[in-house]
Each structure stands twice: as structure tokens, then as C-alpha cells.
Amino acid sequence: MGRWEERSGGEVARHEEQRGRREGERPAAEKEKLGVLLVGAGGAVASTFMAGVELIRRGLGEPVGSISQLGRLWVEEQKEGGSGGSSRPIKELLPLAGMDKLVFGGWDIFGEDCYEAAVGAGVLSKEHLGVVRDALREVELYRGVFDGRFVSALRGDYTKEGEYGSLEEAVSLIREDIRSFRRKSGAKSLVMINCASTEAYVEGDEGVHASLEGFERALRERKSHPAIAPSMLYAYAAIQEGVPYANGTPSVGADAPALIELAEQRGVALCGKDFKSGQTFLKSALAPAIKARMLGMEGWFSTNILGNRDGLVLEEPQNFKSKEITKRSVLDAILEPELYCGLYGDLYHRVEINYYPPRGDAKEGWDNIDIFGWLGYPMQIKVNLLARDSILAAPMVLDLALFLELVQREEGRGGVQSWLSFYFKSPMVREGAAEHDLFVQLLMLREKLRALAGLEPLCEPRALR
Numbered sequence: 001m002g003r004w005e006e007r008s009g010g011e012v013a014r015h016e017e018q019r020g021r022r023e024g025e026r027p028a029a030e031k032e033k034l035g036v037l038l039v040g041a042g043g044a045v046a047s048t049f050m051a052g053v054e055l056i057r058r059g060l061g062e063p064v065g066s067i068s069q070l071g072r073l074w075v076e077e078q079k080e081g082g083s084g085g086s087s088r089p090i091k092e093l094l095p096l097a098g099m100d101k102l103v104f105g106g107w108d109i110f111g112e113d114c115y116e117a118a119v120g121a122g123v124l125s126k127e128h129l130g131v132v133r134d135a136l137r138e139v140e141l142y143r144g145v146f147d148g149r150f151v152s153a154l155r156g157d158y159t160k161e162g163e164y165g166s167l168e169e170a171v172s173l174i175r176e177d178i179r180s181f182r183r184k185s186g187a188k189s190l191v192m193i194n195c196a197s198t199e200a201y202v203e204g205d206e207g208v209h210a211s212l213e214g215f216e217r218a219l220r221e222r223k224s225h226p227a228i229a230p231s232m233l234y235a236y237a238a239i240q241e242g243v244p245y246a247n248g249t250p251s252v253g254a255d256a257p258a259l260i261e262l263a264e265q266r267g268v269a270l271c272g273k274d275f276k277s278g279q280t281f282l283k284s285a286l287a288p289a290i291k292a293r294m295l296g297m298e299g300w301f302s303t304n305i306l307g308n309r310d311g312l313v314l315e316e317p318q319n320f321k322s323k324e325i326t327k328r329s330v331l332d333a334i335l336e337p338e339l340y341c342g343l344y345g346d347l348y349h350r351v352e353i354n355y356y357p358p359r360g361d362a363k364e365g366w367d368n369i370d371i372f373g374w375l376g377y378p379m380q381i382k383v384n385l386l387a388r389d390s391i392l393a394a395p396m397v398l399d400l401a402l403f404l405e406l407v408q409r410e411e412g413r414g415g416v417q418s419w420l421s422f423y424f425k426s427p428m429v430r431e432g433a434a435e436h437d438l439f440v441q442l443l444m445l446r447e448k449l450r451a452l453a454g455l456e457p458l459c460e461p462r463a464l465r
């Protein structure tokens with residue numbers, strides 16, 4: 001009996017019937033290729049993700065850290081003499097694209113193949129990379145659209161510079177790459193994940209960002225524009241091609257009303273920004289715990305050292321500003337000082353990132369949290385995280401690719417997917433405030449996955465607040 005045949009009885013089978021599938025039938029999507037297009041395909045995160053998928057499908061590793069592969073949902077079942085249930089793997093409950101069906105392509109501004117890039121990133125061992133060398137060498141790598149004003153620390157020579165006379169033409173070139181990849185790879189669906197270097201902070205420009213008309217006018221009229229970073233061009237190209245888009249970086253990407261409007265028109269799913277993989281992940285778990293006990297907080301100082309290319313780019317103050325904004329937004333939103341003024345009204349929050357080459361991708365983070373308890377007596381919490389940045393981020397790329405493709409296929413509605421906030425430091429929202437509490441975010445994610453699996457809701461996530 002295959003794993004899909006085990007899905008008899010209960011809520012799941014009922015939902016499968018509603019969708020017109022016979023019980024036990026594997027959904028077509030699992031058999032189709034899913035193309036994952038990575039902006040920054042030669043970077044540490046992207047290459048660790050691709051190499052990891054290749055290793056896992058050869059049985060040489062486990063998808064540790066991936067909710068789509070290892071997570072479970074509770075399924076209620078009516079049984080004789082009462083109700084019961086069981087915890088069932090998410091990948092069996094949902095018609096997600098299979099890991100063996102993923103194909104990869106993308107863009108970078110350095111022309112080395114993805115094997116060389118992965119060796120250079122220094123995240124995975126030579127033994128691991130040796131096994132998947134050929135697969136990584138075959139990854140279709142297109143020339144990036146690059147503007148040195150947004151990433152001044154890098155000077156790549158594998159770009160489309162000189163090939164376009166307007167930003168609109170630059171977008172056309174990216175769109176042509178997307179179509180070419182679709183043809184060559186035979187992928188039925190595509191998703192785009194932005195894993196490129198963090199761009200310098202972009203000041204809001206009403207005339208360009210607020211409406212599609214203004215944005216498209218600027219694309220037509222300009223060859224470069226201080227309010228239009230390359231990440232926005234990739235995002236716009238993805239939306240125009242009907243490709244769901246996730247932004248794993250603090251760069252603007254699709255996070256402008258003009259692009260959100262287009263995604264809604266086109267039924268393209270969007271999410272971002274900035275993977276919540278390490279220090280901020282722990283922050284968004286610890287802060288709700290402190291608040292849950294109604295303990296006070298006077299200060300939170302976060303600092304870390306990292307020595308990869310990401311760290312080099314973040315040395316530049318304008319690029320760090322993009323990161324700082326996504327990292328700092330977390331605490332206020334969780335602690336709600338406007339409601340709990342006596343506990344969090346005077347909180348001092350400081351975030352630092354330091355480039356320190358000897359560490360490479362093996363980031364070390366320190367957090368000092370000054371809290372207070374009964375009668376205001378002070379206490380401290382120290383967290384020392386010795387992480388591996390790309391090892392934490394790679395499974396998030398996998399989950400986002402699979403979940404985004406699924407939701408667009410199943411619902412076709414498009415627009416911002418705030419139920420994926422769990423994965424981001426600065427979650428995109430259509431309107432209102434973003435949710436930062438990891439546990440509320442987790443419930444939002446799980447409830448949406450339940451809905452997609454045809455299961456009854458269990459709770460209202462924001463009731464946890």
C-alpha cells in the first residue's frame with residue numbers, strides 16, 4: 001500500500017472527493033516538474049539549497065529544518081464510540097510538488113557554475129559537493145541585471161549591462177530567461193526565490209512605487225532609477241510571467257503597492273521579506289515567552305559576526321540599513337508597548353552586524369536581554385548562537401517554493417500570502433500591521449495548510465495574542 005493509499009477515511013478523503021480526486025490517486029502536480037528560479041543562484045543560500053535537495057534525493061541527507069518535509073498536522077477522525085484523530089505528515093496531506101521533481105535555474109552576476117560557487121561559499125563539505133558536482137554544474141545560470149549603486153561591495157562581470165537601453169528592456173530580458181528556462185527544463189510550474197545580495201535601502205518614491213502606472217512609466221523612460229532596484233525588476237518580471245515570488249532578502253523586491261497590485265491582477269502569489277533564520281528567529285520566539293509571563297524588558301542588544309559575502313555586502317551602511325529595518329521591526333510588534341507601557345514602554349533595542357572573514361558562513365550571534373520581574377527587580381538573559389546561516393536558510397527556500405506553488409495552483413487568487421509570515425523577519429502584508437510573534441505566525445501557517453488540505457480549522461491564530 002503506497003502512502004497515498006493510506007489516506008482513506010476521515011476528513012482528508014472527504015476533501016479529496018470534493019476536489020474531484022479519487023481516493024488514493026496521486027495528484028498530478030506531484031508528477032510534474034517544478035522549476036525553482038533563484039536570484040543569486042551562485043550565493044551561499046541558493047547553492048546550499050540546491051546541493052541539499054540533490055543530496056537528499058540521492059538518500060545522502062535528511063531535509064532537517066523543512067516543515068513541508070517533516071511537519072505534521074492533526075487530523076480529526078470520527079470513530080465508533082467517539083472522535084479521535086492522528087498526526088499526519090504534511091507532505092501526505094497536501095499535493096505538494098515532490099522533491100524529486102525540482103529543477104533549478106537562476107541568475108547571478110558572477111559566471112562561475114553553481115558547483116564552483118558552492119565550493120567557494122564553503123558551507124558544505126567537499127565530499128558532499130563532489131557527489132552532486134554534475135547536477136550543480138548543469139544548473140542554468142543567466143546573466144544578472146545589476147546596478148552597482150545598490151550593491152557597491154560587488155563588481156560582477158556576468159551581467160546584462162550593455163544589453164538594454166531602458167529598465168523595461170531589462171525586464172524583457174529577464175522574462176525571456178524565464179521563458180527559456182521553462183522551455184528547456186520542461187517544468188510545468190515555476191517559482192522565483194530572491195536569494196541575492198541585500199541591496200541598499202531604497203527611499204519610498206510615491207510617483208514610482210504607489211501605482212502600476214507610475215512604476216511602468218519609470219521603466220519605460222529610464223535606464224536606471226534610484227527608486228527601482230534590480231530586485232524589483234526580477235519581481236516584476238516574475239509577476240508578469242505568472243511566477244509566484246518569495247523574497248528571502250531585505251531588499252524591496254515585490255514590496256511596493258504597484259507590484260502588489262499587479263500580482264493581484266495576475267493571480268500571482270507573493271511573500272517576503274528577509275528569511276527569519278537565526279538570531280531574529282530566536283528573538284521572535286523568546287520575546288513572546290517573556291511577554292507571556294508579563295515580565296518587563298528594558299533592553300535587547302543583539303550583535304553578531306559573520307564572514308561570508310553577505311557579511312561583506314552588509315558592511316556598507318546603506319545595505320545594512322535595509323537589514324537593520326527588517327531586524328528591528330520585530331520587538332515592538334510582539335511586545336506592544338502601546339498596550340503594556342509599564343513593561344515595554346522604555347525598551348532600548350540595538351542590532352549590530354560585523355563582518356569578520358575568518359568565520360565564513362558560520363555566524364556567531366550574541367544577545368543580551370535586560371528583563372525585570374516582581375517589583376521591578378532586574379535580571380539578564382544571554383543567548384550565544386553558533387549557527388550556520390545557509391544551513392538554516394536552505395530548508396526555508398524549499399518550503400517557500402513548495403507552499404507558494406501549491407497555493408497559487410489551488411487558489412489562483414494571488415497577492416500577498418501573509419500566512420507565510422513565519423519565514424520572514426519583515427513579513428509582507430496587504431494591509432494592517434505585520435504579525436511577528438513566532439507562535440501566532442506558526443498557527444497562521446498551520447491553519448492555512450489545514451485549509452489547503454481540506455481540514456477543519458482548529459483555532460483563530462490571533463487569539464493567542
Ligand SMILES: NC(=O)c1ccc[n+]([C@@H]2O[C@H](COP(=O)([O-])OP(=O)(O)OC[C@H]3O[C@@H](n4cnc5c(N)ncnc54)[C@H](O)[C@@H]3O)[C@@H](O)[C@H]2O)c1
Pocket residue numbers: 039040041042043044045046107108109110121144145146147151154156194195196197198199230231248249250274275276277278308309310388389390392393
Ligand atoms: N543565510 C541566511 O540565514 C539569511 C537569512 C536572512 C536573509 N538572508 C539574505 O539572503 C541573501 C543571500 O544570502 P547569502 O548568504 O547566500 O549571500 P551571498 O552573498 O552568498 O549570495 C548572494 C548572491 O547574489 C548575487 N547577486 C548580487 N546581486 C545580484 C543581482 N542583481 N542579480 C543576480 N545575482 C546577484 C551575488 O553575486 C551572490 O552570488 C542575502 O540578501 C541575505 O541577507 C540570508
